[in-house]
């Protein structure tokens with residue numbers, strides 16, 4: 001059954017279904033507009049996100065916001081951003097498969113409510129879980145995959161771009177391809 005978005009948010013905010021609830025400061029549900037045609041999915045909250053309760057607000061998030069602005073996307077106007085897990089993994093370790101399994105029902109609820117036309121996976125964790133289990137970001141970034149009527153693309157995680165700036169031009173090509181696809185299939189993003 002599809003749940004009202006605010007009810008889902010309240011449920012997630014109180015969730016204690018996995019161990020990550022013990023070390024979190026805030027649950028990071030997501031940020032953006034409810035009628036978004038394009039959804040971005042990261043890995044999990046980092047330190048700043050955990051403290052502020054919003055996704056992608058630290059250094060990687062600032063880079064993401066700048067890259068989004070280049071193609072006229074803005075979380076306050078025309079997209080939605082969330083993560084595979086809603087609570088911060090300690091020391092920013094990868095979320096465990098069991099934690100992702102527990103949390104993915106909430107992501108499914110968000111996708112069911114928002115009904116995006118395009119989903120962009122930011123980094124390996126989201127792409128491997130949502131596109132294909134052996135997804136290789138360096139080889140398959142920017143490619144389109146259709147799943148249940150939704151077009152999906154995996155690209156570099158912005159934290160990876162901070163570590164390896166040589167990958168930035170390739171990431172910008174993915175964003176240009178995304179802009180073109182939005183112009184082709186979306187009707188109220190631009």
Ligand code: URA
Nearest residue numbers: 042043044046055056
């Ligand atoms: N990295 C992520 O994957 N998600 C965030 O929200 C912040 C950093």
Ligand code: SF4
Nearest residue numbers: 015018021087102103
């Ligand atoms: Fe619940 Fe997800 Fe947080 Fe685990 S990470 S406690 S499943 S909201």
